[in-house]
Amino acid sequence: MAINFCKESNIFKLDTYSSTYIFGIFEGNYLVHYYYGAPIPDTDVSALWLRPWFASFCPDSPSARIPNFSPDVTPLEYSTFGAGDFRLSAFAVENSEGNKVTDLRYISHKIYDGKKSLPGLPSLYTNEDSEAQTLEILTEDKVTGVKATLIYTVFEKKGAITRSVKVENPTEKPFYIDTIHSLCVDLPGYDYDMLGLYGRWVKERSLDRYPLHHGIQSIKSKRGSSSHNHNPFTALVSKNATEDYGDCYGFNLVYSSNFSIDVEVDGFASSRLVMGINPEGFKWLLNPGEEFYSPEAVMIYTNKGIGEMSRMFHRLYSDNLVRGKWKKAKRPLLINNWEGTGMSFDHDKLVSFAHHAKDMGIEMLVMDDGWFGKRDDDKSSLGDWFVADYKLKYGLSGLIKEVNALGLKFGIWFEPEMISPDSEIYRAHPDWCLHTEGRDKSIARTQYVIDYSRKEVRDHIYSMMYKILSENNIDYVKWDFNRNLTEVSCAELPKERQGEVFHRFVLGTYEIMDRLTRDFPHLLLENCSGGGGRFDPGMLYYSPQIWTSDNTDPIERLTIQFGTSLCYPASTMGAHVSASRRASYETKKNVALWGSFGYELDPDKLTEEEKAEIKEQVKEYHKYYDVIHYGELYRLITPFENEFKVAWEFVSEDKKEALVTVVNMRQPYDSLFFLKLKALDPEKIYEIEETGEEYSGAYLMNAGLNLTHKPNGDGASYLIHLLAK
Numbered sequence: 001m002a003i004n005f006c007k008e009s010n011i012f013k014l015d016t017y018s019s020t021y022i023f024g025i026f027e028g029n030y031l032v033h034y035y036y037g038a039p040i041p042d043t044d045v046s047a048l049w050l051r052p053w054f055a056s057f058c059p060d061s062p063s064a065r066i067p068n069f070s071p072d073v074t075p076l077e078y079s080t081f082g083a084g085d086f087r088l089s090a091f092a093v094e095n096s097e098g099n100k101v102t103d104l105r106y107i108s109h110k111i112y113d114g115k116k117s118l119p120g121l122p123s124l125y126t127n128e129d130s131e132a133q134t135l136e137i138l139t140e141d142k143v144t145g146v147k148a149t150l151i152y153t154v155f156e157k158k159g160a161i162t163r164s165v166k167v168e169n170p171t172e173k174p175f176y177i178d179t180i181h182s183l184c185v186d187l188p189g190y191d192y193d194m195l196g197l198y199g200r201w202v203k204e205r206s207l208d209r210y211p212l213h214h215g216i217q218s219i220k221s222k223r224g225s226s227s228h229n230h231n232p233f234t235a236l237v238s239k240n241a242t243e244d245y246g247d248c249y250g251f252n253l254v255y256s257s258n259f260s261i262d263v264e265v266d267g268f269a270s271s272r273l274v275m276g277i278n279p280e281g282f283k284w285l286l287n288p289g290e291e292f293y294s295p296e297a298v299m300i301y302t303n304k305g306i307g308e309m310s311r312m313f314h315r316l317y318s319d320n321l322v323r324g325k326w327k328k329a330k331r332p333l334l335i336n337n338w339e340g341t342g343m344s345f346d347h348d349k350l351v352s353f354a355h356h357a358k359d360m361g362i363e364m365l366v367m368d369d370g371w372f373g374k375r376d377d378d379k380s381s382l383g384d385w386f387v388a389d390y391k392l393k394y395g396l397s398g399l400i401k402e403v404n405a406l407g408l409k410f411g412i413w414f415e416p417e418m419i420s421p422d423s424e425i426y427r428a429h430p431d432w433c434l435h436t437e438g439r440d441k442s443i444a445r446t447q448y449v450i451d452y453s454r455k456e457v458r459d460h461i462y463s464m465m466y467k468i469l470s471e472n473n474i475d476y477v478k479w480d481f482n483r484n485l486t487e488v489s490c491a492e493l494p495k496e497r498q499g500e501v502f503h504r505f506v507l508g509t510y511e512i513m514d515r516l517t518r519d520f521p522h523l524l525l526e527n528c529s530g531g532g533g534r535f536d537p538g539m540l541y542y543s544p545q546i547w548t549s550d551n552t553d554p555i556e557r558l559t560i561q562f563g564t565s566l567c568y569p570a571s572t573m574g575a576h577v578s579a580s581r582r583a584s585y586e587t588k589k590n591v592a593l594w595g596s597f598g599y600e601l602d603p604d605k606l607t608e609e610e611k612a613e614i615k616e617q618v619k620e621y622h623k624y625y626d627v628i629h630y631g632e633l634y635r636l637i638t639p640f641e642n643e644f645k646v647a648w649e650f651v652s653e654d655k656k657e658a659l660v661t662v663v664n665m666r667q668p669y670d671s672l673f674f675l676k677l678k679a680l681d682p683e684k685i686y687e688i689e690e691t692g693e694e695y696s697g698a699y700l701m702n703a704g705l706n707l708t709h710k711p712n713g714d715g716a717s718y719l720i721h722l723l724a725k
């Protein structure tokens, strides 16, 4: 059993193969947190709550008058505002009397097999009930009657626990939810480094690592998306943690809008982490009889290092987050016209793309931005989702027919949450974009954001998409989102509900993505937000792959892909070979092979030699697909630690195959290079396919491959393919 409740000690024990998580019902029905870390068998853990305590400034609780207990210092399972705990609050409501004092205490609990989905929100799922167990703890604020259910699902074989919170209003009076985090974790001590993935457009998800310090450290977004700038991921790792060694607590929020991760180190050197919807700009009115669900948070613990934490996220997301036809099926090899043509294309140009693509063995043509309305640049037509006949002379169906006749699938680009001021739809409905009465509307990329919190508005947009998709043979959609949200108000909601608009917006987006994937279950949906501005688990619930970055330079891509791999699997990272300036096609291919591979260039501009090279690359794509998509990733040398070269390795589950990639970012001064591989079978003999050399797994992992004489100039790269004999 993954979840056990001990009646004698009132302890809940949540066990996975890599972790134990313990909390209990304490005096006064407080929920006290005891332990999260490597597996322990004990159920008597009562000593673990004790903390230093100084009576004058640490309030006593009238309902738990036992020595040394104060809500100010005791580790609490789900902290609340204003009733004696001065540290970070996970939850606060403003009640009908206008005060925010909130104090949740245990009422009851239930344990069941499997996992429920969260209404309207993306969340992890079980394929079979036996994969996970769920614990629901009902808590109540006695004074206001507010009820909150803390929901924990334990994926025992994945080393993961998911958490979310359901709030109900069973009273006669409305209240506001002011703060609702999805998880709260108290850890003794602060001897940890905090990891984060920061960045910006074309430089997403670089790794940051810094020691925790007293006070609050945060990672947040208030852009209306998870953002290029900060990812809803963090990990607390022991100071000596490396890829292969050390304690790692990984946290990720299944949410695509404003999020907040705070870690507070208090005066007694305890650390508290809370993660959830960013409270800034959020306020939700809960009327009598209504309920509200927080997004889901994922926690993973391992004492086997940062690399293992990543692989645990990868396994969990591949099996229990990504869904639908393309979850495990081989994705079609695509060519996208964006970097090749921008918006300057027509029927003949795309047909020419398709002919070349067919010739090179590519399986799908994706028509990017510029096929609709009067779209010749980024200044018009978003929202006018009807075909630009002046570009596509035989219409969309005429184009698709020709592409299909060549044996290629066809994909199309949409940006469904956006509207251009210069568009028919905007002229007809100028109030459909997000705006605040009396204020200028900020414009970005010459576009406004459609108010997706309004059902009739998103229904209208979806009906246009539906028409295109149901009348044509389309296999793939790229869903883009090219700016962030400003002047976030809703023309239809009353003033007391304006604090809900950010969240209602993303719920609207999720609703349309849900309809899209239900109505067209065969579709391969690829999310995108100016590259990787919405690369988060919320989006992965709807789309099995996300365009990782608009930066397709293979050297720049290295930090982006290494950072992204901290918690997202290779199969989710869209990665294309482009005509970008730096590096050879060889290196572009070697880097793009890491993800869901494709091309992003104008094949008319390729030389015959380059086309021949691409034909060979296509063969490699097929050859290595399984080990990359279904194998396990080992980061051997990362760009965050080495400014000259990087290396990574995929190993098949049965350890019979491994693919190693080495890329020189810059030519190193010293050229001695031994590369130790990982996760091979020490007993097996592996043959290096290119040279026929044979080595034991033990040799390869302990002595390492001597790669001193391999190419090491700027931008050089190579693959090493190993097969067990």
Ligand code: GLA
Residues within 6 Å of the ligand: 338, 368, 369, 413, 480, 482, 528, 529, 530, 531, 547, 549, 550
């Ligand atoms: C974004 C995407 C690109 C491309 C353009 C089209 O920037 O990330 O891949 O689709 O929009 O406008």
